[in-house]
Amino acid sequence: MLHAKVVDITKEKIELSKAEKFIASSKCGALIYFVGTVRDLNNDKKVTGMTYDSHDALVIKSFEEIYQDSLKKFKFDNIAVFIEHIKGKIQLGDISILIAVACKHRNQAYELSRFFIEEIKKKTPIWKKEHYENEDSEWLEGNPIQTK
Amino acid sequence: MKIKLELFGASRDFSDKDHLEFKIKDKMEIKDFRKEIINYLKKKFKGNESFKKIVESSAFCSEDNNIINDSYKISRDQKIGIIPPIGGG
Numbered sequence: 001m002l003h004a005k006v007v008d009i010t011k012e013k014i015e016l017s018k019a020e021k022f023i024a025s026s027k028c029g030a031l032i033y034f035v036g037t038v039r040d041l042n043n044d045k046k047v048t049g050m051t052y053d054s055h056d057a058l059v060i061k062s063f064e065e066i067y068q069d070s071l072k073k074f075k076f077d078n079i080a081v082f083i084e085h086i087k088g089k090i091q092l093g094d095i096s097i098l099i100a101v102a103c104k105h106r107n108q109a110y111e112l113s114r115f116f117i118e119e120i121k122k123k124t125p126i127w128k129k130e131h132y133e134n135e136d137s138e139w140l141e142g143n144p145i146q147t148k
Numbered sequence: 149m150k151i152k153l154e155l156f157g158a159s160r161d162f163s164d165k166d167h168l169e170f171k172i173k174d175k176m177e178i179k180d181f182r183k184e185i186i187n188y189l190k191k192k193f194k195g196n197e198s199f200k201k202i203v204e205s206s207a208f209c210s211e212d213n214n215i216i217n218d219s220y221k222i223s224r225d226q227k228i229g230i231i232p233p234i235g236g237g
Binding site for chain 2: 036052053054055057058061085096097117120121122123124125126127128139140141142143144145147
């Protein structure tokens with residue numbers, strides 16, 4: 001079971017309570033929430049905020065493909081995965097990504113959660129522009145998208 | 149043919165709009181379209197090397213949201229997305 005969404009910060013924000021409702025199940029004994037936030041320092045530069053850009057349709061497609069890959073790779077029963085990624089400008093400490101997973105056992109949940117964030121870093125077309133104290137900003141370099 | 153190149157990430161600095169427009173010859177391959185974009189940027193931004201590097205390291209995606217390789221032939225007017233190196237999370 002998958003929930004995948006790009007959240008436009010001008011309209012709403014990422015909320016843990018929505019993920020809690022989605023992954024709640026009596027079939028699962030282990031729930032893990034991975035929450036990515038904006039931190040204040042990168043490469044010795046003081047960061048004040050971050051703008052996320054996204055190719056929305058490709059992002060959703062990528063989340064669905066990663067989910068399908070996870071089913072094939074792990075063959076875990078009754079999993080639930082909730083992924084939301086922000087789009088737009090957010091401030092220090094704000095949530096940029098939430099990955100919530102529910103599995104039968106804790107080792108499965110840890111493995112699955114880690115799998116999702118690592119695959120998203122490699123395969124999901126999202127870009128970050130950092131904003132600094134001196135009002136400069138810069139797109140971060142990133143890595144070429146991997147298709148498989 | 150008319151191509152609307154949709155800009156994402158670092159490539160958004162190529163224009164004040166969210167896209168660029170190109171007129172290209174029929175059945176141009178992506179590898180040649182990439183050169184067209186580099187030539188356009190070279191003229192417009194007087195040889196900005198970082199823009200050239202962005203285009204060289206980018207992938208492209210078709211209107212139906214598939215990543216397309218260098219040998220993909222553009223055979224009709226369409227939107228194409230440029231996908232610079234990624235880094236979400």
